[in-house]
Amino acid sequence: MQARITKAMIVGMAMTMLAAVGVSAVFAPPAHAAQVITDISYAPAQPAGSRGHMLDLYLPSTGITPRPLLIWHSGSAWSSDDGKTGADAIAAVFNPLGFAVAGVSVRSSAQAIFPAQVHDIKAAIRWLRANAATYQIDPNRIAIMGDSSGGWLTEMATLSGGVAALEGTIGTTGVSSAVQVGLAFYSPTDFLQMNAQNLPTGGLDHNSPASPESLLVGCPIQTCPATVAQANPMTYVDSNDPPLMFLHGQADFLVPHGQSVLLYNKIKAQCGDATFISVPGADHMMPQVMDPAHYGTQTVRTTTDCTETVGTGTLNPTWANFATFLRGGLKMGTSCEVTYARGSGSGTFNGSVTMRNTGTTPIDGWTVTWTWPGNQQITSAWSATVTQSGTQVTARDLGYNSYIGPGSSQSFGFTASFTGTNGIPAQFKLNDIACTTVPA
Secondary structure: OOOOOOHHHHHHHHHHHHHHOOOOOOOOOOOOEEEEEEEEEOOOOOOOOOOOOEEEEEEEOOOOOOEEEEEEEOOOOOOOOOOOOOHHHHHHHHHHHOOEEEEEOOOOOOOOOOOHHHHHHHHHHHHHHHOOOOOOEEEEEEEEEEEOHHHHHHHHHHHOOOOHHHOOOOOOOOOOOOOOEEEEEOOOOOHHHOHHHOEOOEOOOOOOOOOHHHHHHOOOHHHOHHHHHHHOHHHHOOOOOOOEEEEEEOOOOOOOOHHHHHHHHHHHHOOOOEEEEEEOOOOOOHHHHOOHHHOOOOEEEEEEOOEEEEEEOOOOOOHHHHHHHHHHHOOEOOOEEEEEEEOOOOOEEEEEEEEEEOOOOOEEOOEEEEEOOOOOEEEEEEOOEEEEEOOEEEEEOOOOOOEEOOOOEEEEEEEEEOOOOOOOOOOEEEOOEEOEEEOO
16 A cells, blocks of 8 residues: 555555454354343443444353453444444353353444543443343443454543543543453554654545544644544553553554554553563554464563563463453463362261462452262361352352462361262363362
């Protein structure tokens, strides 16, 4: 593509491309959703008949409850009010891992200008948190993810917690709109610098009155810098922000790769928590950013507590690695060991379970599950609330012992009855992670 292409042609192409490069074509529909609820209104439609205040919920058939929640919004250059499209593909990945998934739509820039879109996503988060018990969602474990303008929305929601001007009064109020972790793909972060960062071969004229960014804020961006600053995720970075991972292709024709460089450097300067995966040769598409052909070549920059690490090929952009990052940000743990000990006895025995956090992030709130191989029946327990249904056992922390730091452990015990043999459970799971069982 040549730089001489007209502004109108570039803008039109961008709108079409951004609306078409979500993940829905990459994955099959979810096979593990026990319940799919579509077109839930989290606020009244504005304007009447529009879709921007709707969400879809995908609730898994597996995993512990309450469930962690992952919110998804598809990018469209802010041109669509149907951003919940594509959430079925995300649910296909994350429902089997025990996550509930919500596809959330917000108003398009043609229906309402900024900050309406941020007001909308925060209203959706408040609605989901207020209704968490109804859908067995954990209100303290909410993640958000999106691509392009959906990545922008992800970063705005992740970085602007507590900013009163961006809350709005739409829908449910009086509930926190905070999220605990964010994951964004190729997002704009500083609109005024986008043209200067375009590829040498050209790119979108972001300064045009008809550019997606100008249409979002309601003015040609170079003429209203104060308004634009309020729409830049960069503006809201501070050291208290939740962890954020973002990915960007170095050959991105529509949103310059330098936008993510700027954001990473700002987070690093503020001693924040960020992981930036820079993928050579990738354009503005998730299939390219996640292409296995690029594995081992991406630059990975991580900054935490003013300490930076930089490596090449150290973290491939895979769904498994994204899930691990999200679990870490939600303080669910990423790896664990369990030591199971039991006393001897005829008909009854005492048992103990010790969980060790072998990951690098803390666990705050735990549930341990296992299946008995025989007819063991728990009759009492201590240091945990333990319930049993058939051969399935669930043990939950008591609050005072909910925290397990990296390298640390927590334990609980129980008394159980049995007849016949008293076999050892084949596997223990901690917050839906399969733990390594170590000898007592």
